[in-house]
Amino acid sequence: MKLAPVMAALLTLWPQLGAAAGYHPPRTAADQPDLQGTWTNASLTRVERPDAFETVIISEAKARAFESGQHGKPPIADDVGQADTEWWEMAGTLARIDGQARAAWIVDPPDGRLPYTAEGQRTKGPPRASFDGPEARPAMERCLTAIGTPAGPPMLNAAYNSNYQIVQTRDAVAIVVEMNHDARIIRLGGRHPPASVRSWMGDSIGHWEGDTLVVETTNFRPEESQRGNPAIGWLFISPDAKVTERFTRTAPDVIRYAFTVEDPKIYARPWRAEMVFGPAKGPMFEFACHEGNYSMRGVLGGARQAEAAARDAAAKAAPPRTGP
Secondary structure, rough: OOHHHHHHHHHHOOOOOOOOHHHHHHHHOOOOOOOOOOEEOOOOEOOOOOOOOOOOEEEEEHHHHHHHHOOOOOOOOOOOOHHHHHHOOOOOOOEEEEEEOOOOOOOEEEOOOOOOHHHHHHOOOOOOOOOOOOOOOOOOOOOOOOOOOOOOOOOOOOOOOEEEEEOOOOOOOOEEEEEHHHHEEEEEOOOOOOOOOOOOOOEEEEEEEEEEEEEEEEEEEEEEEEEOOOEEEEOOOOOOOOEEEEEEEEEEOOEEEEEEEEOOOEEEOOOOEEEEEOOOOOOOOOOOOOOOHHHHHHHHHHHHHHHHHHHHHHHHHOOOOOOO
């Protein structure tokens, strides 16, 4: 077997994760490792291991078969043919981490599954289907948070718009997310506010450990506890969770991203995952999610029509009244 064609094919696969030998990242004017640029974590890999795979690390043959069968789209569909008619932007490949194809981002527990508590089992899955008013709909549908959980933390890939722009100063790191134009501001140093102060995407403080940016986030808002979507899977992050992220630039075109979630009410143990960010192709674009938000009015108006139709049907089916 000739190795050159195989190696050439592997090098074309994105994402890859691994450090170039002896690589030292560029430095900013503040003499910090430079993470700046426009990056993406688009991938067919999900946070949890799908049932289609028995292990987190899979053979190249299984990865190629899955990729060719999915044609760059998640294995889902809805009643309007979503998997065929909508635009998906998931890179068309599973992630390669340290040269190995990965079916899940989770590396601990090693089975690639979220270690739910009994309470966590009750919370997982899609948001409840209530159409009583806009406040009952999920935060992502109300355009308060991004679809899925690309802003996080943890920052997971979505079905599309999984693009990020990182900007650094001496005192902060800003991460702008294309999906829903969320912007995370990570303060370097300092302390978290009291638990009574809750922020969208939580409160993030960071520090440098060598060439790695370590970020601790707490104080989440309860409205953003339900995360994910059918394309990447569902998870729940309670308001009292702590997420610790590690960003390390391991090559000119690679940021290694690892995170740990500690949430004792929802998960029986901390769980850890890792992924890769690579260069995004082109600039990010405006995501005007809440420009009128006609879909919200439409879904609530449809619910009112359905309720009226049910009342009319019940009235017609009721037996005629007799007596005085």
